[in-house]
Amino acid sequence: MKKKSNSSGIVYSTDPTFHAIGENEVELETLSPSQQKLRVKLETKHRAGKAVTLVEGFIGKESDREELSKKLKNHCGTGGSSKDGEILVQGDQREKVMQYLVKNGYILTKKS
Numbered sequence: 001m002k003k004k005s006n007s008s009g010i011v012y013s014t015d016p017t018f019h020a021i022g023e024n025e026v027e028l029e030t031l032s033p034s035q036q037k038l039r040v041k042l043e044t045k046h047r048a049g050k051a052v053t054l055v056e057g058f059i060g061k062e063s064d065r066e067e068l069s070k071k072l073k074n075h076c077g078t079g080g081s082s083k084d085g086e087i088l089v090q091g092d093q094r095e096k097v098m099q100y101l102v103k104n105g106y107i108l109t110k111k112s
Contacts, residue, residue: 054087
């Protein structure tokens with residue numbers, strides 16, 4: 001007898017309100033900027049040699065991380081994204097990103 005998972009055999013659903021049984025959706029409350037300890041570093045690995053400024057350590061809701069990402073990209077005048085718990089800003093924008101974060105009360109650590 002094969003063991004079955006708790007997914008009830010559903011592979012895909014077009015219902016936007018569908019949630020799989022046993023799906024854990026734990027979303028952390030967003031900490032205030034003074035409680036956030038962010039790390040800013042430059043990364044070129046796995047990006048075809050292009051530099052990306054990476055902001056790690058944001059604790060909170062994904063919507064709040066997306067909002068911070070948008071503000072950082074606007075401040076730097078570049079593109080980027082927010083995924084896997086990290087904020088990516090195109091190019092070597094470490095100084096601008098750090099200035100913005102400090103101005104808005106975030107605690108940060110710089111890694112080059």
